[in-house]
Amino acid sequence: MTPRRKRLAVVGGILLGVAAATTVAMQAFEDNLLYFYDPSQIQAGMAPADKKFRIGGLVTPGTIQRTPGSLEVRFVVTDNAHSMPVSYSGLLPDLFREGQGVIAHGRLQNGVFYADEVLAKHDENYMPPEVAKSIKHPVNTTTAGTTGYAPENPAVGGPSTGAPPPSPQPHAAGSLAEQFSTADSIRKPGGPT
Amino acid sequence: MATWTWFHKLASPPHFYRIAGTLTPWLAIPAALLIVGGVYGGLVRAPADYQQGDAFRIVYVHAPSAWLSLMCYTYMAIAAAVGLIWRIKLAHAVAAATAPIGASFAFVCLATGSLWGKPMWGTWWEWDARLTSQLILLFLYLGYMALRNAFDDLQRADRASAVLAIVGVVNVPIIHFSVYWWNSLHQGRTVLKEGGPGMPPEMLIPLLMCFFGFTLMYGALLCVRVRGEVLIRERNAAWLKQLGAPRAA
Numbered sequence: 001m002t003p004r005r006k007r008l009a010v011v012g013g014i015l016l017g018v019a020a021a022t023t024v025a026m027q028a029f030e031d032n033l034l035y036f037y038d039p040s041q042i043q044a045g046m047a048p049a050d051k052k053f054r055i056g057g058l059v060t061p062g063t064i065q066r067t068p069g070s071l072e073v074r075f076v077v078t079d080n081a082h083s084m085p086v087s088y089s090g091l092l093p094d095l096f097r098e099g100q101g102v103i104a105h106g107r108l109q110n111g112v113f114y115a116d117e118v119l120a121k122h123d124e125n126y127m128p129p130e131v132a133k134s135i136k137h138p139v140n141t142t143t144a145g146t147t148g149y150a151p152e153n154p155a156v157g158g159p160s161t162g163a164p165p166p167s168p169q170p171h172a173a174g175s176l177a178e179q180f181s182t183a184d185s186i187r188k189p190g191g192p193t
Numbered sequence: 194m195a196t197w198t199w200f201h202k203l204a205s206p207p208h209f210y211r212i213a214g215t216l217t218p219w220l221a222i223p224a225a226l227l228i229v230g231g232v233y234g235g236l237v238r239a240p241a242d243y244q245q246g247d248a249f250r251i252v253y254v255h256a257p258s259a260w261l262s263l264m265c266y267t268y269m270a271i272a273a274a275v276g277l278i279w280r281i282k283l284a285h286a287v288a289a290a291t292a293p294i295g296a297s298f299a300f301v302c303l304a305t306g307s308l309w310g311k312p313m314w315g316t317w318w319e320w321d322a323r324l325t326s327q328l329i330l331l332f333l334y335l336g337y338m339a340l341r342n343a344f345d346d347l348q349r350a351d352r353a354s355a356v357l358a359i360v361g362v363v364n365v366p367i368i369h370f371s372v373y374w375w376n377s378l379h380q381g382r383t384v385l386k387e388g389g390p391g392m393p394p395e396m397l398i399p400l401l402m403c404f405f406g407f408t409l410m411y412g413a414l415l416c417v418r419v420r421g422e423v424l425i426r427e428r429n430a431a432w433l434k435q436l437g438a439p440r441a442a
Contacts, residue, residue: 007278014359022363026374035321036376056376093315095244103378119315122245124380125391126252132243 036103039082047108054105055084055113056121061098077102077113088115095120204283206423207432213416220413227406234399242396251309253400256384257407258302262330263365265295265411269337270362273355283419285351286426288358289341290418294411296334303327314378322371323379326364333361347426 026033036056037047047053057077063085064075072089086104096102101121106114202208235253242249269291276284306324307317318324337354344350372381383391384404390397427433 004278004280011274011278011359014356015362018360018363022367026367033322033375035319035378038376091315094312095314117316119319119378120313121378122313122380123391124383124386126242126245126249126383126396127393128240128395129243130240131393 038079039077039084040079042084042108043082049108052105052107052116054103055086055115056101056103057084059096059098059100059102064098077104084113085111086113086115086118088118090116090118092118093120095122204281206283206427206430207436209283210420210423213420217413217416220409220416224406224409224413227402227409231399231402231406234402235396239396239399245313248309248312251305252383253403255302255305255309256400257403258298258305259327260404261407261411262295262299262302262327263368264408265291265298266330266333266358266365267362269295270358270365273358276351277355277359282351282426283423285355286419286422287415288355289351290415290422292334292337292341294414294418296331296338298407298411299327299331299334303331319378321378322375323368323377326368326371329364330361330368333357333364337361 031046036054039055039057041047042055047055055077057079060076060078060083064073066073070089071091072087073092074085074087076083076085078084086106088104088106096118101123103119103121104113104115105117105119108114203212232253236250239250241247269288272284272288272291275281276288303324306327310319311317337357340357341350341354344353371377372379384397384400392400424433
């Protein structure tokens with residue numbers, strides 16, 4: 001072995017070792033690295049029962065209830081498979097609306113998630129307002145039933161419609177559901193380990 | 194090893210010093226044109242976003258900075274490894290010159306993201322996988338620079354910091370894939386999204402101009418900085434004294 005080969009092997013070895021150690025460490029901390037749980041994961045008992053955690057999902061259209069004269073708001077968060085009612089009192093981010101992806105931090109009590117913070121999750125799609133309008137309308141009227149979720153359509157979904165998981169969706173129209181289906185696809189098929 | 198002659202020639206400081214000097218305007222001028230065009234297209238011509246309004250325009254600075262901060266670290270680690278394995282001093286100079294540029298891009302990425310996060314997400318900062326790993330990247334850059342400065346001997350500084358650069362490179366794929374591996378607050382890729390970019394052409398073209406402009410700007414900055422590194426490292430070399438002689442006289 002020439003000295004140069006030796007150095008190459010050492011550098012390669014360091015890189016492999018660090019990569020392996022990082023992979024193992026990340027697998028060990030898998031659950032702690034989850035920024036939020038979706039309603040299906042909570043249903044499956046993956047979320048901690050005795051401490052605060054985050055729930056992520058889409059605000060089900062038609063479920064936002066505000067108490068007049070206060071900041072209190074109740075809404076239902078869904079991942080299109082399971083739903084969970086959320087109760088919150090405080091200021092909501094600008095992007096909060098029906099059909100928006102949200103992440104709430106708080107505690108689960110008697111089937112209701114009491115949030116102390118609500119954040120909006122943005123998706124990776126950008127479009128001018130007029131394009132968004134023209135895409136949204138045909139989707140609302142024709143394919144709402146099959147996509148499982150259509151933005152801002154009060155006709156779709158009560159708290160627990162149990163709508164099927166989103167099927168392949170037309171570009172942009174299904175964007176809000178897509179951002180959470182990405183999370184679905186990475187979840188281990190075996191559920192909690 | 195005849196095929197390696199170009200490589201060895203490039204690695205000779207006087208040769209590289211000259212090439213980098215010639216190359217600088219050829220990188221800097223297109224970079225300036227692309228950035229000015231991209232920023233004008235993005236901030237003035239592109240339509241507002243349907244949800245975010247004008248706040249989305251931060252993407253024209255945020256996304257290219259994020260991309261460059263990752264690319265710079267990868268180049269820094271490759272240069273450090275080349276320097277370590279083949280004992281090429283110029284490669285260490287390239288790594289050392291890249292670090293502050295990459296750190297600046299990482300900082301701009303975090304700062305602009307935070308400014309956008311407050312009105313859009315509702316928070317300046319969250320300990321989400323993407324945000325946290327990007328912050329670690331900034332700390333790796335700062336650690337690399339601090340480690341270099343901790344040695345008086347340049348050769349020892351080169352070797353010690355090279356190991357840190359190589360070890361830290363595992364963070365690069367973690368940052369890139371963090372939004373897919375874990376549930377995160379940060380959205381996924383827009384430009385390289387599966388099934389085409391999640392953006393219409395009038396928004397996308399200025400963004401791509403910014404991407405290429407920022408990348409060329411990195412090239413220009415690197416040339417200038419490596420020349421500076423070479424001057425420090427070769428300050429006693431004969432070729433440099435010859436080069437400086439007419440001006441000194």
